[in-house]
Amino acid sequence: MVSRKDKEGQVKKKNLLDSQTSRRSFLKGASIAAAAGSAALVTGCVPGAEAGSSEEFSLKWEEYFKKHYRLMTQEEKDETIARLVKLAKLQYDLDIQMSSRPPQEQVLYGYAFNITRCEGFMDCVKACVKENNQDRKSKTQYIRTFEMEPGQLDPSTGDGKYFHEVPVDNKFYMGVQCFQCENAPCIKACPTKATWREPDGIVVVDYDWCIGCRYCMAACPYWGRRFNWGKPEIPQEEINTKQHYLGNRIRPKGKVEKCTFCVQRTREGKLPACAEACPTGARVFGNLLDPDSEIRYVLKHKKVFRMKEELGTDPKFWYFID
Amino acid sequence: MEKISQKGFFSFLYDCFRWNMQGGVPFQIFRLFLIAGMVFGLYAYSHQARHGLEVTGMSNIVSWGFYISNFTFLVGVAAAAVMLILPAYMFHDPDFHRVVLIGEGLAVGALVMCLSFITVDLGGPLQAWHLIPGIGLFNFPSSILAWDVIVLNGYLLLNALVPLYILYSHYMGRKADERKYRPFVFLSIFWAFSIHMVTAFLYQGLPARPFWNNPLMGPRFLASAFAAGPSLIILVLATIHSFTSFKIEKQVFHKLRLIIVVSAIINLIMLFSEIFKEFYFPTHHSISAMYLFFGLEGHNALVPWIWTSIGCNVVATLILAFNPGDNSPKVLLPACLVLFIAIWMEKGIGLIVPGLIPSPMGEIVDYLPTWVELGVTLGIFCLGITVVSWLIHPALIIEERYDQLTGSAKE
Numbered sequence: 095m096v097s098r099k100d101k102e103g104q105v106k107k108k109n110l111l112d113s114q115t116s117r118r119s120f121l122k123g124a125s126i127a128a129a130a131g132s133a134a135l136v137t138g139c140v141p142g143a144e145a146g147s148s149e150e151f152s153l154k155w156e157e158y159f160k161k162h163y164r165l166m167t168q169e170e171k172d173e174t175i176a177r178l179v180k181l182a183k184l185q186y187d188l189d190i191q192m193s194s195r196p197p198q199e200q201v202l203y204g205y206a207f208n209i210t211r212c213e214g215f216m217d218c219v220k221a222c223v224k225e226n227n228q229d230r231k232s233k234t235q236y237i238r239t240f241e242m243e244p245g246q247l248d249p250s251t252g253d254g255k256y257f258h259e260v261p262v263d264n265k266f267y268m269g270v271q272c273f274q275c276e277n278a279p280c281i282k283a284c285p286t287k288a289t290w291r292e293p294d295g296i297v298v299v300d301y302d303w304c305i306g307c308r309y310c311m312a313a314c315p316y317w318g319r320r321f322n323w324g325k326p327e328i329p330q331e332e333i334n335t336k337q338h339y340l341g342n343r344i345r346p347k348g349k350v351e352k353c354t355f356c357v358q359r360t361r362e363g364k365l366p367a368c369a370e371a372c373p374t375g376a377r378v379f380g381n382l383l384d385p386d387s388e389i390r391y392v393l394k395h396k397k398v399f400r401m402k403e404e405l406g407t408d409p410k411f412w413y414f415i416d
Numbered sequence: 417m418e419k420i421s422q423k424g425f426f427s428f429l430y431d432c433f434r435w436n437m438q439g440g441v442p443f444q445i446f447r448l449f450l451i452a453g454m455v456f457g458l459y460a461y462s463h464q465a466r467h468g469l470e471v472t473g474m475s476n477i478v479s480w481g482f483y484i485s486n487f488t489f490l491v492g493v494a495a496a497a498v499m500l501i502l503p504a505y506m507f508h509d510p511d512f513h514r515v516v517l518i519g520e521g522l523a524v525g526a527l528v529m530c531l532s533f534i535t536v537d538l539g540g541p542l543q544a545w546h547l548i549p550g551i552g553l554f555n556f557p558s559s560i561l562a563w564d565v566i567v568l569n570g571y572l573l574l575n576a577l578v579p580l581y582i583l584y585s586h587y588m589g590r591k592a593d594e595r596k597y598r599p600f601v602f603l604s605i606f607w608a609f610s611i612h613m614v615t616a617f618l619y620q621g622l623p624a625r626p627f628w629n630n631p632l633m634g635p636r637f638l639a640s641a642f643a644a645g646p647s648l649i650i651l652v653l654a655t656i657h658s659f660t661s662f663k664i665e666k667q668v669f670h671k672l673r674l675i676i677v678v679s680a681i682i683n684l685i686m687l688f689s690e691i692f693k694e695f696y697f698p699t700h701h702s703i704s705a706m707y708l709f710f711g712l713e714g715h716n717a718l719v720p721w722i723w724t725s726i727g728c729n730v731v732a733t734l735i736l737a738f739n740p741g742d743n744s745p746k747v748l749l750p751a752c753l754v755l756f757i758a759i760w761m762e763k764g765i766g767l768i769v770p771g772l773i774p775s776p777m778g779e780i781v782d783y784l785p786t787w788v789e790l791g792v793t794l795g796i797f798c799l800g801i802t803v804v805s806w807l808i809h810p811a812l813i814i815e816e817r818y819d820q821l822t823g824s825a826k827e
Contacts, residue, residue: 158542162546162553165553232470234476238777240777249777249778250774250776250777250778251778252778254777254778254779270777279622279623279624282558282559283559283560283561283622284555284559284561285547285554285555285559285561285562285565286543286546286547286552286553286554286555287553287554287555288546288553302543303543303546303553304539304540304543305538305539305540305541305543305544305546305547306469306538306539306540306543307534307537307538307539307561308479308480308537308539309559309561309618311476311479312479312480312619312622312624312625312771312772313622313624314624314776315623315624315776316624316776316777317476317477317775317776317777319476320476321469321476321479321539322468322539323468323469323470323472323474323475323476324467324468324469324470325468346540347468347539348468348469348538348539348540349539349540350539405623405624
């Protein structure tokens with residue numbers, strides 16, 4: 095089953111790559127024409143307007159005409175990353191490291207959340223905000239925790255705004271984030287294929303390809319997506335400089351973002367920040383294809399359930415009770 | 417006549433431009449107001465372009481607001497031109513044939529507004545080229561939004577090119593060759609239904625939003641649009657009739673009234689059916705409807721809005737149906753205006769905003785547009801009216817000249 099999926103993935107990739115050469119030459123021509131014609135317009139509205147130097151402007155100019163991430167060769171990925179690193183230096187005086195590390199073979203990530211153990215401390219939320227360079231101004235958070243009354247199991251009936259000492263007697267807590275659906279409504283909705291599911295199961299966004307129409311946000315039944323209504327603001331010293339192109343790099347204004355299971359960490363073999371930060375051990379993360387993994391143990395031996403199973407989205411995120 | 421036939425396409429364009437520059441003082445003042453509105457819209461949009469969409473009232477919960485609401489409603493207005501096209505070209509109704517160009521001009525204006533509303537709603541309008549097949553990456557046929565891009569632009573082309581051909585022929589003093597444009601007219605009729613259905617499917621296809629995930633959405637779109645669109649057409653025709661030398665037969669108004677009445681009644685029946693489903697046995701899927709009609713947990717921003725809309729809708733429909741003024745414009749026109757506004761309230765904000773409230777995680781917030789959204793919307797409305805007036809003004813001059821030409825030829 096897995097190998098079949100892999101093959102499908104490869105075929106798709108090939109198809110994507112086939113259409114590449116013509117696009118490339120067209121883009122080259124288009125970019126020259128556009129450069130001649132629309133320079134004035136673009137200085138008006140592209141972020142390049144604030145460009146301090148001509149180097150910054152030319153970097154932004156090249157960035158503007160770059161391709162969809164999945165259509166780039168590794169060489170082109172390296173080029174755009176080099177530009178983004180340079181831009182971070184010019185704009186924020188930051189030395190960032192950015193990776194384009196692809197999925198590992200034979201890996202499909204899964205997540206399990208222990209309802210019995212979670213006590214609602216929200217250390218996961220804090221760790222996530224910091225790890226993923228989320229906008230502090232609008233208080234963007236990928237993870238929401240809900241305080242639940244006994245007898246409930248649907249987070250939408252819980253209290254998502256609790257602000258008191260936890261845990262409260264006779265209440266329990268549920269965390270919610272992007273569930274990385276296998277049959278994701280958001281991917282289907284996107285008009286530009288700017289969001290897709292990677293072979294390791296992570297649903298990612300190419301922030302530079304996204305046009306910001308927010309149809310994916312309307313399509314998500316789990317409220318898993320956030321929008322950059324303004325330019326993200328993060329204190330200089332708090333910026334996480336270990337970044338991934340599809341993960342926690344600082345998002346441009348007007349683009350959709352979401353939880354990526356910390357792609358910048360998990361593809362290096364680490365746990366997502368939320369799982370690592372959890373003081374109660376309520377968060378289990380691992381490779382669903384590895385029969386010895388903890389997540390497989392949970393799925394096999396615990397009573398698990400998923401949210402809104404009736405929608406057929408096939409999330410890779412389970413809840414369980416000890 | 418000699419003079420005209422020597423002219424070509426460029427003089428056609430030039431004359432259209434020239435005629436548009438002419439016109440009485442009130443007309444020019446009207447144009448100035450439109451320009452002022454557009455300038456204000458541009459100013460508001462420049463604010464949004466600089467700071468991002470954070471200057472709007474939208475949030476991660478209500479992620480679509482006034483822009484998308486207006487877009488949704490105007491798709492209906494655009495498609496309503498088919499209610500003139502169908503009888504005019506298919507059944508050769510002579511009354512409608514005389515005014516069909518006006519309907520098509522309105523459709524073009526409405527589509528320009530639709531596309532503008534989509535553009536101003538984008539977080540990255542400069543990345544819109546990612547949508548262009550060939551240089552971008554178009555998620556067709558999976559994304560309904562991709563379908564919408566195709567049908568809206570296609571309908572715009574059809575509604576611009578067919579009248580352009582007819583007007584150009586008339587400008588040149590010859591009859592438009594029906595064999596040439598008839599296939600496109602056929603196509604545009606099907607296309608009008610498709611822009612409706614596809615836009616409805618945009619919402620209908622989202623199981624995440626039970627308020628929208630409703631098979632009646634598409635048909636109700638059609639019914640409400642065929643009530644609101646012709647209402648607007650009646651208002652525009654009445655304006656043209658009173659302020660220009662182009663006179664419109666009474667029959668046209670009578671026939672349009674009938675179309676409106678039938679559509680408005682079907683629309684109300686379907687509305688009743690929806691309300692029955694939501695409230696006879698309310699489930700957790702009815703929660704958005706509860707928010708809309710009665711408010712939830714103290715959040716009730718839309719309650720007066722929707723009841724005003726439904727009240728106006730019912731009253732206007734009854735007036736149009738029983739026709740107390742016996743087609744007197746003094747009754748007909750206000751009723752059309754009220755019906756148009758009522759459907760705008762319901763098919764715009766009343767449809768889009770409650771679909772997003774509460775969020776799938778049960779959170780309830782209210783939405784109010786900011787001055788930026790209102791300003792940009794005003795600008796786009798002014799743009800649309802400007803487009804319509806720039807199209808219809810020369811069209812009427814050409815048609816009147818052609819009428820005289822053919823009239824004198826017959827004599």
